[in-house]
Amino acid sequence: MEEVNRRRFLKHATVATAGVSLAAGCLGDDEDDGAEAEAEDDFPTDNITIVIPFGEGGGTDDFARTVAGAADDHLDVSIQFENEPGAGGLNGTQDVVQAEPDGYTLVAFNPPSTPTSWLVQQPPYEIGDLEGVATVGRFPYIIYANTDYEIEDFGDLIDRYEDGEFSQIAGQGVGTMVDVVARTLRDDVGLPWEDYIAYDGGGEVTEAVMSDEVSVGIGTDSGALAGAEEGRLEPIACIPDGGSAVFPDLESIAEQGYAEEGDPIDTLAMLQPSYWAPPGTPSEHIDVIAEALEQATEDEGVQEWAEDTGNVVEYSGPDEASQTLADVLETVPDVVDLDAVREEAES
Incomplete structure (x- = not known):
């Protein structure tokens, strides 16, 4: 507001007064610039x-x-x-x-x-x-199941889908990364699920599997930790090669013989929080x-x-x-x- 008032004053002032006011205006602009620079230097000043x-x-x-x-x-x-x-x-x-x-x-x-x-x-x-x-x-994506089914490994999971015990798999929304990973598991790795059940977030996926709303799901290893500690989720396989630091004994699908190191699934299923x-x-x-x-x-x-x-x-x-x-x-x-x-x- 001070700068606006100064400009209005200059517009109506005499030439002599304008010269003095211009000098004052320059000083004022310098002060404003200094205040802005100081504000920049002080970042952050708010939450x-x-x-x-x-x-x-x-x-x-x-x-x-x-x-x-x-x-x-x-x-x-x-x-x-x-x-x-x-x-x-x-x-x-x-x-x-x-x-x-x-x-x-x-x-x-x-x-x-x-x-x-x-x-x-x-x-x-x-x-x-x-x-x-x-x-x-x-952190990687893993595949996990409700513990009541006592699934032994990834091969056992494939067998149960083939036998018709399971047909659904849970993950985040259609068209998301988890959806892409699930399709890659089906089309390239051989996990024959039929229906993809989509949820808004990983927390909802784990809750759905723990409650047996859907018996098998895909999510991050860190997101599955609490359910595993409660004994309600059973990690079945780490999806990318390289394993899981959260579940260090969990074998990858490659280690279980269902993929090769360097397959596209390795690129898709390892996340970098940023x-x-x-x-x-x-x-x-x-x-x-x-x-x-x-x-x-x-x-x-x-x-x-x-x-x-x-x-x-x-x-x-x-x-x-x-x-x-x-x-x-x-x-x-x-x-x-x-x-x-x-x-x-x-x-």
């Missing part, structure tokens, strides 16, 4: 919101609330979490793509999951425009948050959580996160028949 585009209780939710939740100790502001599930993570992600690029709103998702959903569903925004902030770990900012967010703001996230990965409480749960917590910065997203968008179409996934999802 930061991380949108989790999945339901509560899944692997993304657990990882974000634990690791990113520890970052607020290094920022002097609070980090708040909002679950906005739907469309395989695309609804909440869209909100962040379109948010003010000021560093106060981020989204958490796990390549290649949400980018693959974006490739399949083709919503009206560019996920590749997001600014990478950090990657803080990795954080992203709206397009155009200042790099200085991203660097501040990235540094806090790096410190959070080294936090004693986070390390204890990682050790207790078997989750792999490891940091890489904004450039690596951005490159990961670009790589997924480039390579997934080479290993997934996206048109076939779309056609089957629409049928």
Whole structure:
């Protein structure tokens, strides 16, 4: 308001007075610029919101609330979490793509999951425009079942589908990464499920399997941990080669003889929990948050959580996160028949 008043004054002042006022105006602009620069240097001055585009209780939710939740100790502001599930993570992600690029709103998702959903569903925004902030770990998808069925291994599971004991499999929404993984298990690995039962988030999938609403499901290893500890979920196989840090004794489908190391399923089923900012967010703001996230990965409480749960917590910065997203968008179409996934999802 002060600058507007000064301009009105100059418009009506005499030439001599205008000269003095112009000098004062320049000083005022310098003061304004200095205040803006100081505000930039002080970032953040308000709470930061991380949108989790999945339901509560899944692997993304657990990882974000634990690791990113520890970052607020290094920022002097609070980090708040909002679950906005739907469309395989695309609804909440869209909100962040379109948010003010000021560093106060981020989204958490796990390549290649949400980018693959974006490739399949083709919503009206560019996920590749997001600014990478950090990657803080990795975890695989596993296949699990209700413990009442006492399934011995992946081969036993295949036999039970073939015998008609099971026909359904649970996972996140149609056209999501889990849907793609399930189709790959059916078409390339030989798990003959018939009906894909879709839920909004990993937490809902585990609840459905524990309650025997659906007997078999696909989700993250970290998301399945609580159910396994309660004795209500039985992990059957780690889907990508390399195994699960959460369930170190769980063999992969390759180790059980149903896939080969380096098959497309390995690319699709290993997730990297990461954080992203709206397009155009200042790099200085991203660097501040990235540094806090790096410190959070080294936090004693986070390390204890990682050790207790078997989750792999490891940091890489904004450039690596951005490159990961670009790589997924480039390579997934080479290993997934996206048109076939779309056609089957629409049928």
